[in-house]
Amino acid sequence: MTKSEIQPHRVRKNNQSSSQLSSQFKNREGARSTGTYPQRTGTSTKVLLHAVGGRKRRHSLRKGPKSKRILRSNKLYKQGYNRGYEDGVRQGQNSFGIVFEGVSIIIPTYNQRGYVLQCVSSIEKHTPAPYEIIVVDNASQDGTAEALLRQGGMVRVAALEKNRGFAGGVNQGLMMAKGRHIVVLNNDTLVTPGWLENMMTCLNSDPQIGVVGPVTNYIGGDQQIEVPYREVEQMWSFAASQNRPDPEKHRMTDRLVGFCWLFSRDLFERTGYLDEGYAVGNFEDDDWIVRVRMLGYRLAVAGDAFIHHFGSVSMKALGEQDFNTVNKGNEQFYSQKWGDPQALIAETSRLAQIQYADTQTRSQANVSSAAKGDLRQQAAGSSYEKSHVTSPFRRSSDFYPEGAFLVDLKGDVYVLRGGQRHKLNIPVPRGISPVLVAKPDLLGIPEGEPLVSAGDIWNGSHESDPPLAVTTSDPGVPYTDTSIVATAEAPEGWYLVTEGRRRKFVSTYAAERWGIRSRHVQQISTEQLHMIPEACPIIAPPQLLNENL
Numbered sequence: 108m109t110k111s112e113i114q115p116h117r118v119r120k121n122n123q124s125s126s127q128l129s130s131q132f133k134n135r136e137g138a139r140s141t142g143t144y145p146q147r148t149g150t151s152t153k154v155l156l157h158a159v160g161g162r163k164r165r166h167s168l169r170k171g172p173k174s175k176r177i178l179r180s181n182k183l184y185k186q187g188y189n190r191g192y193e194d195g196v197r198q199g200q201n202s203f204g205i206v207f208e209g210v211s212i213i214i215p216t217y218n219q220r221g222y223v224l225q226c227v228s229s230i231e232k233h234t235p236a237p238y239e240i241i242v243v244d245n246a247s248q249d250g251t252a253e254a255l256l257r258q259g260g261m262v263r264v265a266a267l268e269k270n271r272g273f274a275g276g277v278n279q280g281l282m283m284a285k286g287r288h289i290v291v292l293n294n295d296t297l298v299t300p301g302w303l304e305n306m307m308t309c310l311n312s313d314p315q316i317g318v319v320g321p322v323t324n325y326i327g328g329d330q331q332i333e334v335p336y337r338e339v340e341q342m343w344s345f346a347a348s349q350n351r352p353d354p355e356k357h358r359m360t361d362r363l364v365g366f367c368w369l370f371s372r373d374l375f376e377r378t379g380y381l382d383e384g385y386a387v388g389n390f391e392d393d394d395w396i397v398r399v400r401m402l403g404y405r406l407a408v409a410g411d412a413f414i415h416h417f418g419s420v421s422m423k424a425l426g427e428q429d430f431n432t433v434n435k436g437n438e439q440f441y442s443q444k445w446g447d448p449q450a451l452i453a454e455t456s457r458l459a460q461i462q463y464a465d466t467q468t469r470s471q472a473n474v475s476s477a478a479k480g481d482l483r484q485q486a487a488g489s490s491y492e493k494s495h496v497t498s499p500f501r502r503s504s505d506f507y508p509e510g511a512f513l514v515d516l517k518g519d520v521y522v523l524r525g526g527q528r529h530k531l532n533i534p535v536p537r538g539i540s541p542v543l544v545a546k547p548d549l550l551g552i553p554e555g556e557p558l559v560s561a562g563d564i565w566n567g568s569h570e571s572d573p574p575l576a577v578t579t580s581d582p583g584v585p586y587t588d589t590s591i592v593a594t595a596e597a598p599e600g601w602y603l604v605t606e607g608r609r610r611k612f613v614s615t616y617a618a619e620r621w622g623i624r625s626r627h628v629q630q631i632s633t634e635q636l637h638m639i640p641e642a643c644p645i646i647a648p649p650q651l652l653n654e655n656l
Contacts, residue, residue, distance in 0.1 A: 212230060213277060216243070217245040218248060236304065239284075243276040244267060277291055277381050291368045296367065301351075302413070305409050307319075315403075317402070321414050323414055328362055330408055353410070356410030361400075376550075381649065383649065390438060444617065455644060458642065504548055507621075529555045529558050575623075590629055
């Protein structure tokens, strides 16, 4: 998995110079080891929507009617400019959060001016549907942002002051996107006639499909197909034949490489941002796809949507040694975070089906009780329905632990309890490091009553350094209420026991991201553990290094 010749799909994403690699890689490694709360850095984003300027005008200093007219004209110009600027800011603020019925196409790039200009040109030529293009320039030194601004058109440019890699670039674009649907696209691609229409048809063909990818000439996995052409000029005629609408060419898959994704805004709001704990590029797309599948969505390949991928452009500039360093580090981080992701996805699906069937059974029982006039049972059932998701699709926050302390970018702290977020209106308890979550994650959790006292947090006895806002009604029987437990036979398998169910942390890394340490774990027997019904696992939230998210 470390050689580009063997797995070409790993040689992609945003280009990164060798001189920038070492410092960024060390910074990412440092952020990864911080445990519960990633280091927050200063704002480093400038969004350039247009260029203002030109030649500086020299005005005569001579006094007289002409000079006065010039001064008056300049004053009126400045006043008009300021009014226009203020109106623009006001309109931008009023339009924040408004979604348009189109597609936001996000292209992260770094020092690939020629390729990204070709990519944008192909989109403008072959995309009749409503769209916006968001190019996130990761501090390029080749004039990429300036060239795009001169070109104009339906392009919004976010010029970052530092290279945030593929994940950081995509996240910046996701934050800016206004479309009902979103495309993430590599800068070294050329889209072809019918590409978006056919991918959209595939996405809309089944409500269970969450993400769609195209086929291409250069990638890993089952998205790569044989092509007859050798030169790009010969590619267009092949693409015209390949892209004839044909639902028979749509197929399900277990993996989609991040060189081109199509998905809905709803899926993004459920899944959240890419994990910026991955240095430069590679494996962050696999990470995001694992999370999408854990939510209950399926993946599809639109075989009638072909795009050309130059390939090996984004990562080649690193050089073989630096590329291998990045690739190996990201692969280790991916394994540390997920363990066996395929087994995890299968187990999560099984548990979700059990929970969904149980919910339906309870719902039917409530209807029957209501028909008989049992108001107490009806009320209890209503409460149950409010606290359990009946949709077959879940949210990332459904995989967060009960009692977790969450903090948003404004510094407001919340406690996750009973499927709701409760704002903490008192100081954060000593020893607690709230975990940073992005706005989509936080807004997806229903808001509950605020917590105004320590009793609201702990509601009884608790440990001297509790990692979560959990309660224990009977310290003598810890595994029947809320505790963190493991067995002697599997000491690395940590579970959070709450509300009479056990939820497994998918990895030690996931537990540590929520502040859990080995000293918090109580040992119980295997028999005791298996007596507790199992619920959905607990995952690590993505690391976010951009304060704008």
